[in-house]
Amino acid sequence: MDNSLAIGLSTQELLRKRMDVTANNLANMNTTGFKVEHLVNHEITERPARAAENPHDITFAQGWQLQRDMNTGSFSQTGNPLDMAIDGNGFFEVEAPNGDVFYTRDGEFSMNPDGMLVTRNGYLLRGEGEVLDGETLLADGVPIAIDPAGGELVINKDGSIMQDGAQIGQFKLKTFEMPAALEKVGNNLYVRGEQEPIDADVRIAQGFLESSNVSPIVEMTQMIEISRAYQSVAKLISNSNDMREQAIRKLAQVR
Template structure:
């Protein structure tokens, strides 16, 4: 009975982690370029017991389950039209590379850019796009091609090429570190970033005037939440049943 209590408790902890992940997905349903997360489970160490006194048969008994890892799913969200020419979405694989205040590099798919005081393209949180695209103060219109070429129409109606937006890709993007606010960091598991112009080397194209939506499917998350809640309740009922049996055993008189 003691084993049953501990095994059921591990199940409750694992399902609680799953419920937390699903709840976080649902809370970010409308967050641009949010990537849904899921929980990987693993069986805890097995205990081998002798179940036959005659032939000495052995039986392995699982000792529960645990949430081993949070996984991000990087499939693309829907591209939604915006009214801002500074909004850029990636259609396909790849990330924008940005510079953090510390000088380190981070990667994001959130492309709602703006201009800082010096005319450089920065993220909504002020992180500088690593390609360092600077827009002239007398620019009256900005054009970004699908291949990432940025140009501007100036007040004298002339055209000026401002630079090239490159994309970063990873061999194992699912292993990127999650920083905050849609930012990700490279590590040994994800490998170093490789760079290419949009549309080359398996990377996607950029779409001006679009924002990538979250890839969370509300119906799927609600179904997963219901299943996780039922599994949690099932483990709690095992604890109650084991407790009742222990009470009965303790009340027996020899």
């Protein structure tokens, strides 16, 4: 395989991955709390010693990892008392039916038939434990239960949950040293991987939802640039093949 074909195929594979990431960003532009992602490249061949003298030397590259932008999206008011938005770098801690623990910024919550606060896919919200004067007032990690027939539900900025003037729960709000490095598992959920959760210094906005931080204009522009680059590479490969065929035909005519 000659250099032009190898470089062309490598570039097309990289552009395909970039297009997949960009398309996923656009598909989730209206997903609550979604964080935009971009593909980070890295060289897979060593740069020659003369690279400083000739910065235009070509090296092979591949998609290395996804870089996630954790900046907070804009808030939209819904008026629903069960909608929550996190102002700051933090996550709600939720529990799947099999006991696995996940983290999310999607605060579109509801009550299940048992009166438990759940995410849109039915995962239970986990509460933070609280101890006062040696007495446990709230157990750690237990689901947050709400009385459907109770009074007005008020969520304070610190994540404490009040009903009928009494505290009935506390959101378990966590963050990480490297939030962007959390592993995404789908359904707007993350797992912590090797990181340990730490208490998050954030504020809760009741009756609001966090929009995604995707910029449609930026992503559409990138999609156009990627498409044009892919077409240019395809033309390079086609021209290279034509030149190779012409060379073979001329060599075959030599007697």
